[in-house]
Amino acid sequence: MTQTAHGIEFTHHFSANPKFAPEREAILENPGFGNYFTDHTAIVDYSAETNSRGVWHSPRIEAYGAIPLDPAAAVLHYGQEIFEGLKAYRHEDGSIWTFRPDANAARLNKSARRLALPELPVEYFIGAIRELVSADREWVPAGDGEALYLRPFMIATEAFLGVRAACQASFRVIASPVGNYFGGELKPVTIWISQEYARAGRGGTGAAKCGGNYAASLIAQQEATANGCKQVLFLDQFNDNAIEELGGMNVFFVMKDGSLVTPALTGTILGGVTRMSVIQVAKDMGREVSERKITLDEWRDGVAAGEIAEVFACGTAAVVTPIGVLKGANELIGSENAKAGETTMAIRQQLLGVQTGVLEDTHGWLTRLV
Structure with a gap:
């Protein structure tokens, strides 16, 4: 199935093995920070010819899982990788919101320019977050100080060993329910x-x-x-x-x-x-x-x-x-x-x-x- 977010159509391939409610609820009782992950991931791919402008394509939601990478992928050898961090919060009425995603999108592109990675249109950034949170909305905790931590990231996926900017990349978003970063009661x-x-x-x-x-x-x-x-x-x-x-x-x-x-x-x-x-x-x-x-x-x-x-x-x-x-x-x-x-x-x-x-x-x- 496909859905439209910010004018972008995301194809959905939902997980065949999502966590059942009892297991998910047990995790949400004590999520820690970055220890558990939701059932899905958002993905958008980028392809270009050498020294030419490329295109972002194939926006989709897939089951959370391993990333298939060629052993020669540029990210593994030359570290072409950037990421962001933001949170989704459940409000009292059950709606789910995030905080200043436009600023995170702008910073991702600033990082992309410095790491010679392609810039991502803001509509893909916010659309991917919206689609992932919609798919995994039951994972957003409601406890005091809790949220769903969102980790957008971009990696260079082209397989080659020459030293130049990669022509293929993948933008992804994963999510993790979290509590207090330092754990327990807030203190200095x-x-x-x-x-x-x-x-x-x-x-x-x-x-x-x-x-x-x-x-x-x-x-x-x-x-x-x-x-x-x-x-x-x-x-x-x-x-x-x-x-x-x-x-x-x-x-x-x-x-x-x-x-x-x-x-x-x-x-x-x-x-x-x-x-x-x-x-x-x-x-x-x-x-x-x-x-x-x-x-x-x-x-x-x-x-x-x-x-x-x-x-x-x-x-x-x-x-x-x-x-x-x-x-x-x-x-x-x-x-x-x-x-x-x-x-x-x-x-x-x-x-x-x-x-x-x-x-x-x-x-x-x-x-x-x-």
Whole structure:
């Protein structure tokens, strides 16, 4: 069968073996984060001749399963791969919505340009999400802090070993029911300072959302875990140890006067959709927001002097998470007994309120899926 989404006809090949309600409901009782996946996936393929513009084609919904790839596929050898992350929320009336998908679509295409992958028309991006969520609507949880995490991604599928941009690609969306990213009750997390490893370099792919950046961060994340920390913070060691970002989140500082500071986007930091939304929410609250260089010394001295009142991280997965302690081999900033700050929680509650339909969406950020 076929259905039309945003003017695009998606063919549906529904799973012959979907999970029955009792198994699905058992998963939704304690989904964790990224541990389970829904019954289907959305797919759109791309084909082009060498050095010519190609076409996106064959939009479809298929059963979730393994991806058939030639061993010579470009993604396996040259890392031509990008991805996104957003969530679908079940509102009180049973309808299902997502948050700022147009911004995610725009960032996917920014990443595509940097990784020499084809840009995807927005109607395919939102259409694929809508069709997948419609097919797997029973997988969208309704519990506090829960959502259906959506992972759109694009991979280069052409089989060849020459070093050039691939002429064939596949865009796909998979989905996973999720709870709190860090698990359990929300409380300030401890962050590890990476002083040996860098996530990205100038002129590199730091502003793109691609797997290589995350692969580069994993050894530092292992170091963080070994030292009892939830996440890792990366610095620009060639720029006065300027704060960059965490392994998967942006950082904000709440100053004593109530204003906010976040590192400016310099090309090595990923511009988060949640980051962009936090800035707007803070401005709506009448707070000044500065995007500028902020160093490790300023963080340390600011906390000691009381100039920095709160620190938090933000991203799609964790939304807004308070940071209690910044820890390093010879560093300890903050307090292990810290509580989530009032400003941090106010911004978190405002964002979640809009996303879940509890608060008015004054900026038109929500898109109904089902």
